[in-house]
Amino acid sequence: MQRIIIPGGAGLVGQNLIVKLKMAGYTDIVAIDKHPTNTKTLEKLHPDIKVYHSDLVTDIDWHESINNESVIIMLQAQIGSKQTDDFVKNNIVSTENVLTQAKEKAVKYIVHVSSSVVESVADDDYTNTKKQQEKMVAESGIPHVILRPTLMFGWFDRKHLGWLSRFMKRIPVFPIPGHGRYMRQPLYVSDFCNIIISSIKNKPDKLTYNITGRENVDYIDIIREIKKATQSRTWIINIPYGLFWLLLRIYAIFSSDPPFTVHQLKALIAKDEFEVIPWWEIFDVNVTSFKDAINETFNDPTYSNIVLDF
Numbered sequence: 001m002q003r004i005i006i007p008g009g010a011g012l013v014g015q016n017l018i019v020k021l022k023m024a025g026y027t028d029i030v031a032i033d034k035h036p037t038n039t040k041t042l043e044k045l046h047p048d049i050k051v052y053h054s055d056l057v058t059d060i061d062w063h064e065s066i067n068n069e070s071v072i073i074m075l076q077a078q079i080g081s082k083q084t085d086d087f088v089k090n091n092i093v094s095t096e097n098v099l100t101q102a103k104e105k106a107v108k109y110i111v112h113v114s115s116s117v118v119e120s121v122a123d124d125d126y127t128n129t130k131k132q133q134e135k136m137v138a139e140s141g142i143p144h145v146i147l148r149p150t151l152m153f154g155w156f157d158r159k160h161l162g163w164l165s166r167f168m169k170r171i172p173v174f175p176i177p178g179h180g181r182y183m184r185q186p187l188y189v190s191d192f193c194n195i196i197i198s199s200i201k202n203k204p205d206k207l208t209y210n211i212t213g214r215e216n217v218d219y220i221d222i223i224r225e226i227k228k229a230t231q232s233r234t235w236i237i238n239i240p241y242g243l244f245w246l247l248l249r250i251y252a253i254f255s256s257d258p259p260f261t262v263h264q265l266k267a268l269i270a271k272d273e274f275e276v277i278p279w280w281e282i283f284d285v286n287v288t289s290f291k292d293a294i295n296e297t298f299n300d301p302t303y304s305n306i307v308l309d310f
Helices: 012-023 036-045 061-065 084-104 125-138 160-170 189-202 219-230 241-254 262-269 290-299
Strands: 003-007 029-033 050-053 070-074 109-113 144-149 173-177 207-211 235-239
Touching: 003 012, 003 061, 012 029, 012 036, 012 189, 029 036, 029 061, 036 050, 050 061, 070 084, 070 189, 084 125, 109 125, 109 189, 125 144, 144 189, 160 219, 160 290, 173 219, 173 241, 173 262, 189 290, 219 235, 219 290, 235 241, 241 262
Parallel strands: 003 029, 003 070, 029 050, 070 109, 109 144, 144 207, 173 235
Antiparallel strands: none
């Protein structure tokens, strides 16, 4: 049985992936992550796997875990920060270090998890370093596949739909800007993990895939499904867009960390639509319906109540 090495293994995808890997019969699993709280959560849930509380940039203890039977699932990423250096260290330098070890140990395969942002026109630290990260993997000479998922939801979600569900529990009225018919393409992380496992088994080489949620779901319907799954009693009301925008601006004056920002509101109503390739056929995996995925996310007896730290 090949060893699965997961840099960035204590985040949303990593936590879900380890559950799915064990269900698929993988037993030699190594996770590497520097987040102290989330690595402790991982160890508590999976005492049978090896977890390194390590920084890929400054620590070297994790080097010993890689051998020539290893498959590396690269999940590490700096997503948000005001400092460019954080993106350089955690997206670029960390990748250089992982690839150096991969070459020295002659690993068999890499699954690199990138992001759909590399296809956008955005010009920011996250987008630019993710593009550079992809280039480094492509030029490494190691057999690999690059996966570009859109925003995901599922177990352990500390943001996105997970945040919306927790916000819903705290307030009696849940406001929806305008008509709420803003199309989203949510990707269930469990389905994405099955794509990763399929890649481990079949090893498509030097290929890049954009992975988008199969169903188009309006924002207001996402909120309604969350309310139904969580049995929330909050009222869902529509507020004129202009009034919603004004309330956000006023709220931001009094809060240093508002739950929803004007920037996020603009992103919500943007008419972005990502191409959907038939990944369920390419990787031979089942697609979970959005309704079933929401129910699994919020009602699983083991994992639904576990929320990762920021």
